[in-house]
Amino acid sequence: MARYIIRRLLQAIPLLIIISITIFALLQNSGDPLATMGGKRVTRSEDRVRLARILGLDQPIYIQYVYWLVGNDWVKLDINQDGIFETTGQRKGVLRGDFGNSLVARGQSAMELIKERIPNTLVLMIPAEIIILTFSLLVGIFSALRQYSLTDQVITAGSFIGYSMPIFFVALASMYIFGVNFRKWGLPYLPTVGMFDPKIGKTFSQVAVHMVLPIISMSLVSISGYSRFVRSQMLEVISQDYIRTAYAKGLSERMVLFGHALKNAAIPFVTLVGIDIPFLLGGAVVTETIFGWPGMGRLFIDHLTRFDTPVVMGILMLISLAVVICQLLTDIVYGWLDPRIRYT
Amino acid sequence: METSAPIIEKPVIAEIEKPPLLLSQLVFLRFKRHKMAVAGVIVLILMVLYSIGGTFFKSEAFSLVTDTSIRLNAPSSIHPFGTDAVGRDILARTIYGGQISLMIGMIAMILEVIVGVLIGALAGYYGGILDSLLMRFTEAMLNIPQIPLLLVLGKLLADKIQPIVLLGREFSGSVIVIIAVIGLTSWMGLARIVRANFLSLREQEFVTAARCTGTNNLSIIFDHILPNTMAPIIVSATLSVANAIISEAYVSFLGVGVMPPTATWGNMLNGAYNYIETAPWLWIFPGSLIVLTVLSINFIGDGLRDALDPRALTQAE
Numbered sequence: 001m002a003r004y005i006i007r008r009l010l011q012a013i014p015l016l017i018i019i020s021i022t023i024f025a026l027l028q029n030s031g032d033p034l035a036t037m038g039g040k041r042v043t044r045s046e047d048r049v050r051l052a053r054i055l056g057l058d059q060p061i062y063i064q065y066v067y068w069l070v071g072n073d074w075v076k077l078d079i080n081q082d083g084i085f086e087t088t089g090q091r092k093g094v095l096r097g098d099f100g101n102s103l104v105a106r107g108q109s110a111m112e113l114i115k116e117r118i119p120n121t122l123v124l125m126i127p128a129e130i131i132i133l134t135f136s137l138l139v140g141i142f143s144a145l146r147q148y149s150l151t152d153q154v155i156t157a158g159s160f161i162g163y164s165m166p167i168f169f170v171a172l173a174s175m176y177i178f179g180v181n182f183r184k185w186g187l188p189y190l191p192t193v194g195m196f197d198p199k200i201g202k203t204f205s206q207v208a209v210h211m212v213l214p215i216i217s218m219s220l221v222s223i224s225g226y227s228r229f230v231r232s233q234m235l236e237v238i239s240q241d242y243i244r245t246a247y248a249k250g251l252s253e254r255m256v257l258f259g260h261a262l263k264n265a266a267i268p269f270v271t272l273v274g275i276d277i278p279f280l281l282g283g284a285v286v287t288e289t290i291f292g293w294p295g296m297g298r299l300f301i302d303h304l305t306r307f308d309t310p311v312v313m314g315i316l317m318l319i320s321l322a323v324v325i326c327q328l329l330t331d332i333v334y335g336w337l338d339p340r341i342r343y344t
Numbered sequence: 345m346e347t348s349a350p351i352i353e354k355p356v357i358a359e360i361e362k363p364p365l366l367l368s369q370l371v372f373l374r375f376k377r378h379k380m381a382v383a384g385v386i387v388l389i390l391m392v393l394y395s396i397g398g399t400f401f402k403s404e405a406f407s408l409v410t411d412t413s414i415r416l417n418a419p420s421s422i423h424p425f426g427t428d429a430v431g432r433d434i435l436a437r438t439i440y441g442g443q444i445s446l447m448i449g450m451i452a453m454i455l456e457v458i459v460g461v462l463i464g465a466l467a468g469y470y471g472g473i474l475d476s477l478l479m480r481f482t483e484a485m486l487n488i489p490q491i492p493l494l495l496v497l498g499k500l501l502a503d504k505i506q507p508i509v510l511l512g513r514e515f516s517g518s519v520i521v522i523i524a525v526i527g528l529t530s531w532m533g534l535a536r537i538v539r540a541n542f543l544s545l546r547e548q549e550f551v552t553a554a555r556c557t558g559t560n561n562l563s564i565i566f567d568h569i570l571p572n573t574m575a576p577i578i579v580s581a582t583l584s585v586a587n588a589i590i591s592e593a594y595v596s597f598l599g600v601g602v603m604p605p606t607a608t609w610g611n612m613l614n615g616a617y618n619y620i621e622t623a624p625w626l627w628i629f630p631g632s633l634i635v636l637t638v639l640s641i642n643f644i645g646d647g648l649r650d651a652l653d654p655r656a657l658t659q660a661e
Contacts, residue, residue, distance in 0.1 A: 281489060316488075
């Protein structure tokens, strides 16, 4: 197992390098970092040239990539263009955890900006993912056990509709109903924007109340999709011979369902979830934007619209890393669920 | 979905005398039994009629007129769907936005099918090094989450393409960018399905027979194997129209996709959450149109999946 994990990690390295080269090539020559940095003030061409040299933009793109990857504190740079390479570079490179400095937020490194936001996103994502998994398993199993009953048909139809809903529509609708109209009708309403009420401060209950609507809109679509999948997997599994055998040898209904059927039905489900977690991150961009949640998704869209390349690159690389890790975890869980799978 | 009751309940002898149904007739019969799919077809036709027929009632210029004195007006007899933040008529914009959204869905789907089928067919048919190369590439593409990728590409390329004039209308160049980007980032699933089918079909006898008669590889791929794997391609293509419409709405919603003044259902929603308390009609109308369209396409896809299922086909026979 250990050897398998190490091999998978080694295989991930070239993949991440290819992804980083692609994204770097796309982003590096886009927009105008100098204009982003200086606004309208940096108009003198000498200043522009000097700034470009400090940022390393005068170098060919492959050198820029190398500096981005491993930093440039090991080379001497010629900042004032007098032919003498005297200044040592400042950047440490991605491999040492330095994504460069943000072009928009002065004096802050991209890493700091991202680090500030990661906990906020996780606070939203982890409960959402737990709710999604619990409910989709419950709903899926429940409706599989009552196949073709009225409940099953209602659930199937409802999940089909929910699955076709874009996240932003669910978000806007839930905001409109539970935030705006409940207040209008004098009912207890939910806050629609932000992570906490600035007047009260960032207390646990404030954050929890503000989390409700974003989590509903993120989980509704996923629960609908997953419960359909769980239902069809369960239906396939409970018609198998070994389930009949399990019943025949006198096991309790609960044991058969959860110990035998669910464990086998869950195998493809784990793969699906493992692949989809990064997509939840994509959905987080929309959810965080609508609900004004100060997480990584909103950081991404805010800095993308202003061409803040280091921050955007940083977030994209972290997401890609998350994808690779999720896939590895998926494979490990797979091996635990299905003893027939042996990794060597 | 439906319980499979036999369609033809006649004595066996009469059945033999009757000419056998064509494959297309069978599929149509089975599709008709999926009521929600039929409803989906009707709603989708209505959507197309709405966005094309609407041109006879509201001119495109009317959808682009901005008048800040009537901004954020509630639905009224002059503006049945209300007006947006710069005073444009939302009814007219949903009509012209619908054309763009549906067009993006269709063309992105065609692009996706071309790329997905080509890559899947080549990888599955030839196998070996070409297969590993193409599949590693497919996996790398799957590793980049689509929405952030769409956002980045949309942002980067949107300003770089000039507006284009087609059929006397001017489209923002970002429409082309969004179509290309969506088409080129969503073919991976289809490619894998096609490859898997090609892998099993290429070992079958009809392929050997075709090869014996000297048929060249291209003809075997496209004339012999491809028609046998049409069912999953059709289902996947149908569903990907819905996905493309949603993807466009996501990026445009975030202000990075199709640029105004060209309207799409997605970019009409951009910024609507700022007016959630004062002007709900900003998102209700375009949002509902997106949901209805996507829902009906998904139902059609579901119906096609049932109708084209080979196991179900033999049952009906």
